[in-house]
Structure formats: C-alpha cells, structure tokens
Amino acid sequence: MKEKIYLDNASTTNLSAEVLSAMMPVLTSTFGNASSIHSFGRDASVLVEEGRAKIAESINAKSNEIYFTSSGSEANSWAIIGIANANRDHGNHIITSKIEHPSVLQACKYLEDNGFEVTYLDVDGNGYINFAQLIRAIKPTTILISIMAANNELGTIQNLKAIAQTAHEKDIIFHTDAVQLYGNMEIDVTDLGIDAMTISAHKIYGPQGVGALYLSNKVKIEPIIFGGNQERNLRGGTINTAGIVGFAKATEIAMRDMKINNYKLRSLSEYFIAKLTDTVENIKINANVRQKLPHILSVSFVGVDGESLLMKLDMNGIAVSTGGACSSNSLSVSYIMTAIGLKNEDARSTVRFSLGKNNSFEEIDKAVSIIKKCVDELRAYSSTYGMKIRKRKGDKNV
Amino acid sequence: MYSKVVLNLFADPKNTGRISKPDGIAEVYNNDNTAHVEFSIRVESGIITDCKFRAQANPYIVAICSTMTTMVKGKMVAMLFLDPYSIKTTLGDESPVDIGFCIDCIRLAVQDYKEKLEKSNK
Numbered sequence: 085m086k087e088k089i090y091l092d093n094a095s096t097t098n099l100s101a102e103v104l105s106a107m108m109p110v111l112t113s114t115f116g117n118a119s120s121i122h123s124f125g126r127d128a129s130v131l132v133e134e135g136r137a138k139i140a141e142s143i144n145a146k147s148n149e150i151y152f153t154s155s156g157s158e159a160n161s162w163a164i165i166g167i168a169n170a171n172r173d174h175g176n177h178i179i180t181s182k183i184e185h186p187s188v189l190q191a192c193k194y195l196e197d198n199g200f201e202v203t204y205l206d207v208d209g210n211g212y213i214n215f216a217q218l219i220r221a222i223k224p225t226t227i228l229i230s231i232m233a234a235n236n237e238l239g240t241i242q243n244l245k246a247i248a249q250t251a252h253e254k255d256i257i258f259h260t261d262a263v264q265l266y267g268n269m270e271i272d273v274t275d276l277g278i279d280a281m282t283i284s285a286h287k288i289y290g291p292q293g294v295g296a297l298y299l300s301n302k303v304k305i306e307p308i309i310f311g312g313n314q315e316r317n318l319r320g321g322t323i324n325t326a327g328i329v330g331f332a333k334a335t336e337i338a339m340r341d342m343k344i345n346n347y348k349l350r351s352l353s354e355y356f357i358a359k360l361t362d363t364v365e366n367i368k369i370n371a372n373v374r375q376k377l378p379h380i381l382s383v384s385f386v387g388v389d390g391e392s393l394l395m396k397l398d399m400n401g402i403a404v405s406t407g408g409a410c411s412s413n414s415l416s417v418s419y420i421m422t423a424i425g426l427k428n429e430d431a432r433s434t435v436r437f438s439l440g441k442n443n444s445f446e447e448i449d450k451a452v453s454i455i456k457k458c459v460d461e462l463r464a465y466s467s468t469y470g471m472k473i474r475k476r477k478g479d480k481n482v
Numbered sequence: 483m484y485s486k487v488v489l490n491l492f493a494d495p496k497n498t499g500r501i502s503k504p505d506g507i508a509e510v511y512n513n514d515n516t517a518h519v520e521f522s523i524r525v526e527s528g529i530i531t532d533c534k535f536r537a538q539a540n541p542y543i544v545a546i547c548s549t550m551t552t553m554v555k556g557k558m559v560a561m562l563f564l565d566p567y568s569i570k571t572t573l574g575d576e577s578p579v580d581i582g583f584c585i586d587c588i589r590l591a592v593q594d595y596k597e598k599l600e601k602s603n604k
Binding site: 387388389391392395396399414415416417427428429431432433464465466467468469 | 484489492493495498499509511512514515516517518519520535536537538539540541543544578579580
C-alpha cells in the first residue's frame with residue numbers, strides 16, 4: 085500500500101502514543117462514573133480533577149474555571165448562547181466576526197432568531213479584524229464579543245489582548261475560540277484578559293470527543309445541556325474520564341514540547357512554501373503574514389478547483405482540506421475566503437495544508453512533487469487556466 | 483461523498499481538451515461563478531462526431547462533463563436532447579449539484595455550430 089502523507093492537522097491530529105498510554109488504564113480499570121460516590125467513581129473523579137488542574141495551569145486559570153465538554157463546537161455554542169442568556173438583563177447585542185467557526189456563527193444565528201442582535205465584523209485580506217469597526221460596533225446593549233484566536237483556514241492570529249481591553253473598557257465579556265491556537269502558543273488568560281475560551285483535545289494530539297470551556301469565575305453562564313449536576317451544575321452528561329485524562333496528557337506534552345514543535349513547524353512551513361512556490365507556478369499563498377500559526381497554509385492554485393485537487397491528492401495518498409467548504413460534492417465557497425475578499429472562482433481554487441509535528445522534510449518533498457503532478461493534470465484540461473494567465477499578464481492577444 | 487462511478491470518471495475523465503478548429507464551441511460559468519466548463523464539438527453531416535470538454539469544477543461536474551461528451555457523440559444536432567435527471571442517474575450519485583449550466587454549455591456549442599453554418603451558407 086502507498087505510504088500516505090497527512091497534511092490536515094488543523095482538522096484533527098493523530099492520537100499520540102503517550103496520550104494513548106495515559107488513557108488505556110482509565111478505559112480498562114478506572115472506568116467508574118466520575119459522579120458516583122463509590123470508590124470506582126471517586127477514583128475516576130480524582131483523575132478528572134487532576135486533568136482539570138493541569139489544563140487550568142496551562143492557561144494560568146483556576147481549576148474551577150475549566151468546564152469539560154464533548155467538543156470545541158459544544159464549548160463555542162455554550163459560551164455564546166449560555167453567556168448571552170445569562171446576561172440578557174444587561175443587553176442583547178453580540179459582536180463577532182465573519183470568519184468564526186460555524187459553531188459560533190450558528191449559535192449567533194440562533195440568538196438572532198431569539199431576539200438578540202449580532203454584528204458580524206469584516207476582516208481584511210489577511211483575516212484580521214478592523215479595530216475601528218469593532219469600536220464603532222459597540223453599543224450600550226453589547227454584552228459579548230466573541231473573536232477567534234487563530235483562524236482555522238488562514239492561521240491568522242488576532243490581537244487578543246487589544247480586543248479584551250476594548251471589551252473591558254465597556255464592561256463587555258470577551259470570549260475567544262482558541263481551538264486552533266491552544267497548544268501551539270502560550271495563552272495566559274489572566275494576562276490577556278480573556279473571560280471565556282474554547283479549547284479542544286484532538287487538535288493537540290489528544291482524543292476526539294473532548295473539549296473544554298474556560299470561564300472566568302466573574303462571568304455568568306446558563307447551561308445548554310441539562311440533566312445532571314456535573315461540571316458544577318452547568319453541563320449535564322456523564323464525564324468523559326478517559327478523554328479528559330488524554331486531554332490533560334496532550335496538554336502536558338504540548339506545553340513541554342511547544343518551543344521545539346513551533347521551531348519545527350515554522351521550518352517545515354517555510355520549506356514547504358519555498359518548495360511549492362518554486363515548483364508549482366501561478367499559485368498564491370493567502371494570509372502570508374508573520375502573526376499567524378505557521379502550520380496552517382492556505383494556497384490558491386490558479387485555474388484549479390480546490391475540491392478536485394483535494395480528491396486528486398487523496399487518490400495519490402495525500403490528505404488536505406478545502407477548509408470551510410467541508411461538505412464535499414458541492415459547489416459552495418468557503419465563507420472565510422469570501423470574507424478576505426477572494427472572488428468565488430479564486431475561493432474555489434483554494435486548498436488548506438496544515439502541517440503537524442509528525443511531518444518530515446522528506447514528506448514535504450514528496451508531497452510537493454505529487455501536488456505539482458496533480459495540479460498539472462487538472463490544469464491540462466482546465467477551462468480557465470489559460471484565460472486566467474492571459475488576464476494576469478494583461479495581454480489580450482496572448 | 484462521491485459515488486464510485488464519479489470517482490472513477492474523475493480519475494480518468496474521457497474526452498478532455500479542446501477540438502482543434504471546432505465546428506462549435508461554448509464556455510459557461512455556473513450561477514455562482516464557482517464552476518466553469520467549455521465544450522467543443524465536431525459536426526459532420528448534422529451528426530456530432532466528436533465532443534471534448536475542459537473544466538474548472540469539482541469532481542462531480544468533471545464526471546458529468548465526461549459522461550455528456552460520450553452521450554452526445556453520434557447524436558444528430560437537430561435532435562439533441564439532454565435530460566439532467568438521466569445524466570445524473572447514469573452516475574449513480576444523488577448529488578444536489580445543479581448541472582444545468584453544463585447542459586446549457588453543450589446547447590450553446592450547438593448554437594455556435596448552427597450560427598457558423600448559417601453564415602457560411604449565406
């Protein structure tokens with residue numbers, strides 16, 4: 085079988101062997117329900133609280149400010165809807181951006197349908213929000229600002245401290261979706277002034293099916309999942325002990341190896357960009373800025389449909405993503421690409437490569453040569469490629 | 483998700499490229515400008531003897547175009563009828579993607595052929 089190359093680490097990462105080793109005894113021996121009062125339950129509960137403490141420490145929060153969820157999407161939805169509902173007596177206006185994860189945008193849409201008002205901020209060509217627009221958008225009724233820490237398709241990192249300061253000047257709660265940033269960069273919620281933050285295990289080589297919401301003790305929230313007294317009566321549902329143990333272990337490893345991983349990912353990314361730019365002509369690296377996650381690369385290939393390239397690469401053993409247009413077999417366009425100003429036809433030409441700590445320089449070499457082959461094959465029968473190149477050269481007679 | 487038929491056609495699409503000095507040619511974007519196709523045809527004695535396509539589109543549309551080029555060959559231009567439902571059925575894929583623009587493109591290529599013929603007859 086062909087050796088496969090995984091370049092979709094922003095979708096999910098592989099479960100690390102160290103994490104699996106930490107989880108195995110929990111899955112097999114310490115299987116009690118962490119809410120049970122017998123010894124099986126108490127043993128599980130100890131592990132959960134140790135995990136909570138470890139995750140809290142990683143972001144300079146208190147243990148009782150970490151709430152476990154089933155995913156980043158749940159934590160995002162809960163933060164938006166739960167905070168909005170709990171603080172409704174102060175106002176009904178929420179500010180977010182046009183490039184948030186669907187779990188934020190759809191929660192906002194739900195609130196709009198239920199009497200809230202939402203402002204969706206524009207972003208510039210690199211995915212940064214416009215501060216002047218943010219300040220103008222604030223109203224006396226604004227109760228929550230939710231801006232993602234790092235974008236899942238572009239990797240662009242927002243200025244969280246400045247957004248938090250802007251929010252706090254007007255007594256507004258600041259939530260950030262840090263699913264992509266967490267574990268890749270240090271986040272000190274106290275220093276940055278973050279009131280609520282979403283994180284997830286499977287983006288940092290932990291298990292799928294467990295996320296967390298950091299919620300400052302100063303912030304009021306209402307539950308959206310009922311039926312149990314778990315998570316201080318705020319999130320019902322049996323606690324995923326093995327998942328939490330895995331999450332905590334993944335956090336410990338991410339914090340321990342952060343510097344070396346960052347160095348490796350930056351080197352791999354720079355090598356990939358240089359090699360790709362040299363090998364494949366007529367491409368554009370989107371949001372090619374310094375203040376971003378190095379491992380997320382958004383690349384537009386002139387004259388090529390991104391989903392076709394994804395499928396062709398998959399047939400050749402390389403896994404990538406077309407980002408927001410995650411429902412395949414459609415002709416939809418990533419709203420994030422539209423938000424940064426790409427025309428539909430260019431947005432459709434975009435593919436996201438997201439590197440991981442397990443990728444090697446040899447894999448990048450191999451991947452680039454396969455990308456070149458696939459792009460050439462698609463351009464050979466592209467109906468727009470020649471047309472677009474002529475347009476670019478500005479010579480109608482070519 | 484794509485059906486096996488679609489993936490096989492996408493992996494090895496038939497009749498790609500453009501016919502040299504075609505009798506009829508047309509290109510069309512879909513409504514949202516998220517896909518673009520071009521069909522070129524060769525017509526002899528009123529019968530389509532060759533049809534090629536080029537596309538910047540997703541695998542489904544590539545498979546549709548490939549299928550359509552095969553379907554129209556041997557058809558009389560005067561009798562050409564393309565039914566989106568039967569084309570989709572051929573692929574065994576229940577994709578909601580609208581393929582109307584691909585059919586329009588072939589019709590426009592035939593129209594181009596007819597206009598050229600009319601001009602040359604004048």
